[in-house]
Every structure is written in structure tokens, then in C-alpha cells.
Amino acid sequence: MPFLTVDHLTHAYFSTKSVTTALEDISLEIEEGEFVSFLGPSGCGKTTLLSLIAGLLQPTSGEITIDHQTIHRPHKRIGYMFQQDYLLPWKTIEENIYLGLKIRRTLNDFNRTLALGLLDQMNLKETQSKFPHELSGGMRQRVALVRTLATNPSLLLLDEPFSALDYQTKLKLENLVFKTLKEHKKTALLVTHDIGEAVAMSDRVLVFSANPGRIKSIYTIPEHLQRMKPFDVRHHKDYNEIFQSIWEELNQLEDKD
Numbered sequence: 001m002p003f004l005t006v007d008h009l010t011h012a013y014f015s016t017k018s019v020t021t022a023l024e025d026i027s028l029e030i031e032e033g034e035f036v037s038f039l040g041p042s043g044c045g046k047t048t049l050l051s052l053i054a055g056l057l058q059p060t061s062g063e064i065t066i067d068h069q070t071i072h073r074p075h076k077r078i079g080y081m082f083q084q085d086y087l088l089p090w091k092t093i094e095e096n097i098y099l100g101l102k103i104r105r106t107l108n109d110f111n112r113t114l115a116l117g118l119l120d121q122m123n124l125k126e127t128q129s130k131f132p133h134e135l136s137g138g139m140r141q142r143v144a145l146v147r148t149l150a151t152n153p154s155l156l157l158l159d160e161p162f163s164a165l166d167y168q169t170k171l172k173l174e175n176l177v178f179k180t181l182k183e184h185k186k187t188a189l190l191v192t193h194d195i196g197e198a199v200a201m202s203d204r205v206l207v208f209s210a211n212p213g214r215i216k217s218i219y220t221i222p223e224h225l226q227r228m229k230p231f232d233v234r235h236h237k238d239y240n241e242i243f244q245s246i247w248e249e250l251n252q253l254e255d256k257d
Contacts, residue, residue: 001068002029003187004053004155006195009062011048013044015017021212022048025232026062028206028215030187031156035178037198037205039246041254045213046191052188055082064153067136076104079153083160085144087132093143094128100151114151121180138169145177149184156181158190162197174201174230195246199239200230207246216253220245 009026011017016086023045030036051057053064055074066078070143079100087096097115101107119125122142132140141161148156161177162170178201181188192198198205199219203226209216219242225233233239 002066003032003034003062004030005065005093006053007048007063007065008199009052009064011045011047011052012056012060019050023052024212024214024250026213032187033185034203035181035188035201035232036250037202037204038208039195039198039250040212040213040216041250042193044206044208044210047159048081048213050159050189050191052119054078055132074093076151077154078157079142079148079155080157081148081159081161083163084172085132087140087143087147089132090154091131091157092128093130093135095212096132096143097147097150104151107150107156109151114152115146118146118149118180119143123178134215136169137165138173141165141173142176145180148178149186154187156188158188159189160192161190163193170197171231171234177201178230195243195250196234197230199225199242200233201245205246207249207253217249231239 002162005027006026010021011023012021026049032081036051040046052059053071055071080146097119098107101115110175119128122145124142126141127135127139129237130175162173165173174197190198190201199221203219205219206215207217208214214253221242222238225236228236
């Protein structure tokens with residue numbers, strides 16, 4: 001059975017003068033442990049869909065379920081990682097990674113040990129007594145990932161978490177995030193504008209059309225690529241063909257807009 005189900009989801013934004021339909025009739029099923037990316041033109045509702053799945057917004061119609069439990073509000077099984085790290089500048093890195101646990105009132109010796117273990121896995125153990133301004137952008141994003149994973153979510157929502165990083169740092173972080181999520185058997189949804197990132201990291205890539213946002217097509221990444229590190233996928237002969245197919249489709253969608 002699917003881990004996450006989105007069933008005929010529609011979402012509209014209302015104002016005193018107009019109604020804007022951001023998403024229309026979205027249905028999809030995500031298996032446990034799967035990594036799925038959302039691609040599409042600006043304004044196609046990708047981030048809105050993440051917010052709906054996170055329980056931050058309520059759909060106009062349709063339903064979202066995790067393990068057959070309907071999502072009405074933010075859920076403890078869901079972690080959300082944003083483009084910005086949102087680390088608190090007056091707190092140390094160790095204090096920052098405990099924030100989610102404190103909010104959920106689950107900060108104890110066991111969870112502290114797990115969080116510090118994650119920090120060590122991200123090669124950041126030496127930073128725990130430092131402050132955010134002392135770290136590079138890539139290091140801060142790794143801290144943000146640790147903070148998110150420390151609450152042990154089953155589903156991780158990633159909203160363009162690498163877009164502000166330089167290319168070399170981005171490639172390294174893709175590999176590290178991919179490895180960490182696979183080791184911890186996490187299900188992940190990634191919103192990105194980067195076709196290469198989507199192909200390299202994902203099991204499936206969903207392409208959205210805009211006005212209103214709909215699922216236009218789904219690309220299933222070959223299994224042999226799914227097992228490879230993102231950096232290695234980018235250098236595989238099969239990568240270019242998938243990249244080109246998605247690029248051409250996105251080009252056509254943007255031309256229609």
C-alpha cells in the first residue's frame with residue numbers, strides 16, 4: 001500500500017475580487033522510502049503542494065493521507081527543509097539542532113545523542129559549540145538537515161534546499177543528503193528548478209504544467225541509476241537522454257505560458 005496518497009487535490013486562493021486555482025485535480029501515490037522530485041514552470045503550484053502535504057494549508061477539495069491517516073495540520077511524521085536554513089543566530093549549532101525536539105517536548109538524553117550522531121554523520125561534530133555566522137552556506141544547510149532529521153520524521157519535504165549554494169557545494173551536498181536519507185530509509189519529496197538535480201537524486205520525477213497546476217507527466221528513473229550516487233548519475237550515459245526529454249517538455253510548457 002502507498003505510504004503517501006494525494007487524492008484529487010484542488011487548491012484555490014481567494015481574494016475579494018478573484019479566485020486563483022493554484023492546483024487542480026492532483027492525484028499521486030508515494031511508496032515508503034521513495035525519493036520523488038517536482039519540476040515545472042514558476043507558478044505551477046509545486047511549493048503549494050508541499051505546504052498542503054505538510055499540513056500548513058488546507059486543500060479546497062481532495063484529501064492527503066499518510067498511512068491512511070488524513071493530514072489536517074502539521075504532523076510529527078513530517079519534516080520540512082526550506083531553501084533558507086533559518087538557524088537562530090544567537091544559539092549555538094548544538095542548540096539549533098535541538099529546536100524541533102524542544103518544540104515537540106521530546107528533548108531527552110536519548111534524542112540528544114541521536115542528534116549529535118547525525119551531526120557527526122554530516123562531518124559537523126566540531127561545529128557544535130560554534131554559531132551559525134561562523135559556518136559556510138553548505139555547512140549551515142547540513143545543520144538544517146540535522147535539525148529536521150533529529151525529530152525522526154517519516155516524510156521529508158525539501159523546498160529547493162540547495163538552490164542558494166555554489167555548484168561544487170551543491171553537488172557534494174546532493175550526495176550527502178541522498179546517502180543519509182537512504183541510510184535512514186526516509187521518504188522524500190523535493191521541489192526544484194534544477195532538472196539535473198531531479199534526475200540525479202530521484203526515483204521518479206513529476207513534471208507540472210501551470211495555470212492551474214496539474215501533473216503533466218511522470219518520469220521513472222531506471223533502477224540502475226536510482227542505486228547510484230547523484231554525482232555518478234550525472235556522468236552516466238543514460239542521464240543525458242532523460243535530462244533532454246524533461247528539458248524539452250519544460251521548454252514546451254514555458255512557451256505555452
